[in-house]
Amino acid sequence: MHVVTTLSPPTVSRSGRLAVHAVPMAKDNLGWLLVAGDEAAGIDGPEATSVLKACRELGVRLTTVLNTHTHPDHIGINRGLLERTPELVALGAPDPSIPGALTIVGPAAVAAQVPGLTQGVEGGQTITFAGHEGRVLTTEGHLAGHVSFVFEDLAFTGDSLFTGGCGYLFTGPPAAMHEGLARLAALPPETWIFCAHEYTEDNLRFALSLEPGNLALRERVARVASVRREGRATVPERLAVELDTNPFLRTHAPELVASVARALPDLPLTTALEIFTATRRLKDLKRYREG
Numbered sequence: 001m002h003v004v005t006t007l008s009p010p011t012v013s014r015s016g017r018l019a020v021h022a023v024p025m026a027k028d029n030l031g032w033l034l035v036a037g038d039e040a041a042g043i044d045g046p047e048a049t050s051v052l053k054a055c056r057e058l059g060v061r062l063t064t065v066l067n068t069h070t071h072p073d074h075i076g077i078n079r080g081l082l083e084r085t086p087e088l089v090a091l092g093a094p095d096p097s098i099p100g101a102l103t104i105v106g107p108a109a110v111a112a113q114v115p116g117l118t119q120g121v122e123g124g125q126t127i128t129f130a131g132h133e134g135r136v137l138t139t140e141g142h143l144a145g146h147v148s149f150v151f152e153d154l155a156f157t158g159d160s161l162f163t164g165g166c167g168y169l170f171t172g173p174p175a176a177m178h179e180g181l182a183r184l185a186a187l188p189p190e191t192w193i194f195c196a197h198e199y200t201e202d203n204l205r206f207a208l209s210l211e212p213g214n215l216a217l218r219e220r221v222a223r224v225a226s227v228r229r230e231g232r233a234t235v236p237e238r239l240a241v242e243l244d245t246n247p248f249l250r251t252h253a254p255e256l257v258a259s260v261a262r263a264l265p266d267l268p269l270t271t272a273l274e275i276f277t278a279t280r281r282l283k284d285l286k287r288y289r290e291g
């Protein structure tokens, strides 16, 4: 069963013209449906059936897929749409053999690994969905080519910036993740962060082990626990909240630096990148789960 059992109302963008609906998939994946008028874009996901069912319930057509990166639980949606089984056709899957029926946007850097890619993109470019312009940001480090998509005040960050944390560094280097997080952190603080997994509660457990004196963090921990008790998603979250509580955006926080220094006394902790790198390494040790 999915960790999210109760859906929250959609998030509406600043202009009121875009809405985002959660599509829980697999165990803890959060696919997102970006809806404008009667069109929908599916952002990441391990399979296509749940996404098409959500489209049918909302009365919208899936015309676009946006892939942040090429892990199977993010491009599985592409494979499903391209295979287009009778079940998916019955649910209204667009026919990718018809030009323009399905736009698949993904990282140009790893184009060969994005099934059905029709538009390769890289950081700094703009894309258009249903007449709405979005921006592409380079957010590598979790995986080579990883990008994030920003429409108005909605940021789709895949497995780069998580609510309360950040993704594993599979390809790295740490500097790539650090730079990507800095790009996201520079967005307006009211921006909503849509990441691709429901990991917030565990992420905040680690955060609290580093900054027990952070009042905003303590309040967030209590709020997230309450939301999770109701089976609801803790994503999206405002960037402002991440800046106040996410340890991977807080290399300037003295209590966090002191905690990391105590735990990993042999690592250099002078620059922001060194503090980020040590913080990520400390989380990978998973000691915070033992207490």
Ligand SMILES: [Zn+2]
Residues within 6 Å of the ligand: 069, 071, 142, 143, 159
């Ligand atoms: Zn991933």
